[in-house]
Amino acid sequence: LAKTTQPISMDSYEGQEVNITCSHNNIATNDYITWYQQFPSQGPRFIIQGYKTKVTNEVASLFIPADRKSSTLSLPRVSLSDTAVYYCLVGDMEVSMNRDDKIIFGKGTRLHILP
Amino acid sequence: EAGVAQSPRYKIIEKRQSVAFWCNPISGHATLYWYQQILGQGPKLLIQFQNNGVVDDSQLPKDRFSAERLKGVDSTLKIQPAKLEDSAVYLCASSLDGAITGELFFGEGSRLTVL
Numbered sequence: 717l718a719k720t721t722q723p724i725s726m727d728s729y730e731g732q733e734v735n736i737t738c739s740h741n742n743i744a745t746n747d748y749i750t751w752y753q754q755f756p757s758q759g760p761r762f763i764i765q766g767y768k769t770k771v772t773n774e775v776a777s778l779f780i781p782a783d784r785k786s787s788t789l790s791l792p793r794v795s796l797s798d799t800a801v802y803y804c805l806v807g808d809m810e811v812s813m814n815r816d817d818k819i820i821f822g823k824g825t826r827l828h829i830l831p
Numbered sequence: 832e833a834g835v836a837q838s839p840r841y842k843i844i845e846k847r848q849s850v851a852f853w854c855n856p857i858s859g860h861a862t863l864y865w866y867q868q869i870l871g872q873g874p875k876l877l878i879q880f881q882n883n884g885v886v887d888d889s890q891l892p893k894d895r896f897s898a899e900r901l902k903g904v905d906s907t908l909k910i911q912p913a914k915l916e917d918s919a920v921y922l923c924a925s926s927l928d929g930a931i932t933g934e935l936f937f938g939e940g941s942r943l944t945v946l
Contacts, residue, residue: 821874
């Protein structure tokens with residue numbers, strides 16, 4: 717399972733674009749890149765998932781370079797309510813009884829949005 | 832669509848006592864996960880079920896933790912006897928088996944304090 721590395725914390729201001737980069741140098745061919753968001757006293761919530769190039773939804777964009785050894789979660793025009801912990805996960809999400817893979821959460825990136 | 836339900840939300844016990852947490856996943860979701868989240872850390876997978884079979888319980892402290900998923904729907908996680916280091920939030924998540932996205936849907940968690 718590919719190990720991920722992301723910054724421990726980041727600060728930004730309301731209205732700014734925030735980019736959080738995740739390194740996953742040993743990503744495997746079948747691995748997807750998934751980001752989750754977690755607010756205090758809540759479980760993580762799925763934000764976005766991608767395999768290569770760029771994915772965009774109503775919440776965020778995910779940029780994945782050709783070598784797929786890193787990815788960048790982009791949050792456009794953040795607000796105070798985007799203050800949360802953001803987790804980058806890498807793996808093959810297909811469930812199989814014969815697999816050793818686990819969906820592993822690291823410590824995540826604590827994003828603090830300032831007014 | 833109803834989300835993942837967990838109970839109780841909060842529980843305070845003394846060490847060496849026992850506790851049980853209940854989870855009702857999203858209807859139709861074949862895969863169910865129990866995670867332990869200690870303050871300041873990312874969620875750690877304890878056990879993963881596919882229907883009523885265990886896929887992975889390698890990180891479950893089996894001398895004190897047990898989990899079951901009878902009939903492949905609801906699940907119960909039990910700790911007996913509890914230790915101080917078991918103080919954490921216990922998160923239940925479910926996913927729709929076979930979905931290429933493999934999105935996890937988390938409950939709000941059960942916060943355990945062991946005194």
